[in-house]
Amino acid sequence: MNRREFLNQSAVLAGSALAAPGHLAALTAATGARPGIQEQHQGSTANFPEGFLWGIATSAFQVEGAWSEDGKGESIWDRFAHTTGKIKGGTNADVACDHYHRYPQDIEILKRINQKSFRFSIAWPRIQPTGTGAPNAKGLDHYSRVVDKLMEAGIRPFCTLYHWDLPQALEDRGGWPNRDLAGNFSDYAGILAKHLGDRITVWAPFNMPWTVAYLGYGNGAFPPGRASYTDFLKAAHTLNLAQGQAFRSIKAASSKATVGSAYGMSPAYPKTESEADKAAAERYHAFNNVYFLETALYGRYPKAFVVPTPYEEMGFRPGDERIMQVPLDWIGFHFYTRRVVEDARAARGGNAGSLATETEDTAGGGDRWTQLIAAMPTEGPLTDGGLEIWPRSIYDLVTRISRDYDHPIIEITESGCSYLDAPYARENGRVPDARRIEFFRRELPELARAIADGARVRAFHAWSLLDNFEWADGYTERYGLVYVDFRDQTRTVKDSGLWYGRVAAANRLVE
Ligand code: FCB
Numbered sequence: 001m002n003r004r005e006f007l008n009q010s011a012v013l014a015g016s017a018l019a020a021p022g023h024l025a026a027l028t029a030a031t032g033a034r035p036g037i038q039e040q041h042q043g044s045t046a047n048f049p050e051g052f053l054w055g056i057a058t059s060a061f062q063v064e065g066a067w068s069e070d071g072k073g074e075s076i077w078d079r080f081a082h083t084t085g086k087i088k089g090g091t092n093a094d095v096a097c098d099h100y101h102r103y104p105q106d107i108e109i110l111k112r113i114n115q116k117s118f119r120f121s122i123a124w125p126r127i128q129p130t131g132t133g134a135p136n137a138k139g140l141d142h143y144s145r146v147v148d149k150l151m152e153a154g155i156r157p158f159c160t161l162y163h164w165d166l167p168q169a170l171e172d173r174g175g176w177p178n179r180d181l182a183g184n185f186s187d188y189a190g191i192l193a194k195h196l197g198d199r200i201t202v203w204a205p206f207n208m209p210w211t212v213a214y215l216g217y218g219n220g221a222f223p224p225g226r227a228s229y230t231d232f233l234k235a236a237h238t239l240n241l242a243q244g245q246a247f248r249s250i251k252a253a254s255s256k257a258t259v260g261s262a263y264g265m266s267p268a269y270p271k272t273e274s275e276a277d278k279a280a281a282e283r284y285h286a287f288n289n290v291y292f293l294e295t296a297l298y299g300r301y302p303k304a305f306v307v308p309t310p311y312e313e314m315g316f317r318p319g320d321e322r323i324m325q326v327p328l329d330w331i332g333f334h335f336y337t338r339r340v341v342e343d344a345r346a347a348r349g350g351n352a353g354s355l356a357t358e359t360e361d362t363a364g365g366g367d368r369w370t371q372l373i374a375a376m377p378t379e380g381p382l383t384d385g386g387l388e389i390w391p392r393s394i395y396d397l398v399t400r401i402s403r404d405y406d407h408p409i410i411e412i413t414e415s416g417c418s419y420l421d422a423p424y425a426r427e428n429g430r431v432p433d434a435r436r437i438e439f440f441r442r443e444l445p446e447l448a449r450a451i452a453d454g455a456r457v458r459a460f461h462a463w464s465l466l467d468n469f470e471w472a473d474g475y476t477e478r479y480g481l482v483y484v485d486f487r488d489q490t491r492t493v494k495d496s497g498l499w500y501g502r503v504a505a506a507n508r509l510v511e
Pocket of ligand 1: 059062207208264334414463470471479
């Protein structure tokens with residue numbers, strides 16, 4: 001199932017959720033907002049603290065192309081995209097936005113629109129083509145040039161070590177369920193910090209580790225396409241070990257390094273006010289939002305399951321708690337949309353055996369571990385990508401993370417929306433993507449309000465710089481602030497990109 005199919009299914013689920021008595025009351029109570037009303041708390045004048053970092057995020061596989069150039073090895077996403085029937089439209093990312101060659105031009109655009117932080121990822125198979133052994137000098141040199149160019153432009157390089165493109169050779173050795181990969185990842189992290197740590201000071205080991213483990217091994221929507229709950233549990237545990245080990249090897253190789261995260265998070269609201277649904281929403285939060293955060297902060301898993309934590313299935317060994325636990329320097333997470341959650345057992349009158357867990361698994365069958373059903377509501381407007389817009393949720397999410405973990409430094413690592421607007425001849429070729437501007441215009445005051453209420457948010461990264469290869473959706477979604485014509489790689493800064501540039505320059509919302 002690709003993301004759009006998942007969302008469509010979620011919307012169906014949400015439709016029935018909305019019809020359920022008590023839902024609206026619960027939602028209102030949970031958010032304090034009137035359902036369907038987009039509340040704006042600071043109008044169009046939201047201010048941000050001095051030095052706030054306005055930024056944009058990308059990932060290697062989605063933009064670089066050059067898939068087999070300069071000694072790069074094959075990744076699991078190359079293999080997946082080259083497999084018939086996996087990617088919408090039958091496309092692949094062999095060329096994508098050709099950012100591997102065009103990065104100087106793309107960094108010029110970042111500079112032109114006043115960006116201060118660029119979150120990009122490094123493709124592991126460019127550095128170690130088979131995932132182990134000596135680094136490939138050409139790969140390192142490439143990223144070294146990217147970093148130099150960013151620094152010349154006065155832009156902070158924020159490096160994600162892993163945005164889903166595992167070397168295929170490591171998958172052939174068992175992939176993330178094989179705990180040896182934690183050591184391999186830690187070696188890779190050390191290589192990067194040694195060669196680039198004189199200039200990069202901000203590192204995030206994994207982009208959305210939950211997605212890596214669950215969509216890759218739990219329901220098979222993403223490569224390597226396995227669908228086994230035990231493989232998911234094992235993969236997630238290896239990722240947790242890898243996060244801890246990478247933290248240490250980055251710090252050992254670079255005294256300037258700060259290490260945080262880039263988790264995917266969706267605030268969860270109980271479908272009704274029943275204790276069962278409230279507990280299910282908390283399980284969702286533990287399972288989907290902080291499963292990799294609390295292991296780092298406390299060295300133990302959060303209470304995500306209705307059964308005792310399944311240590312045996314995870315492959316947990318004594319002492320693993322000490323490997324996982326590391327004092328993250330800051331907490332980074334994405335925000336796109338919210339979830340309404342109910343207890344699966346209550347929903348089926350105690351017979352939950354045939355119900356799917358979390359909506360990303362709507363295609364799957366019964367999950368006796370989490371016993372929850374999560375749906376994306378459709379009360380707010382939907383983007384062209386099918387995600388509900390509910391700005392208030394970024395306030396709820398940021399304030400919760402801030403409160404629960406004693407006011408850490410926070411970076412918003414991604415937020416954005418897909419709209420298919422294209423250059424318009426009658427407007428001199430401009431891309432009038434007013435809906436994207438409106439999306440940020442509604443969201444950013446909620447973020448400013450969380451900051452005013454004490455959250456120490458220091459950066460916001462819009463997703464994304466360029467229209468790009470949107471995973472299993474191929475080129476059918478457009479998240480960019482810059483339009484890409486994939487026929488000739490022409491870039492056109494959309495109206496939203498120009499607007500976001502003015503926001504960055506003013507450090508507040510502008511007209
Ligand atoms: C996030 C991913 C990113 C992109 C956006 C739309 O979940 O991190 O690569 O696909 O969604």
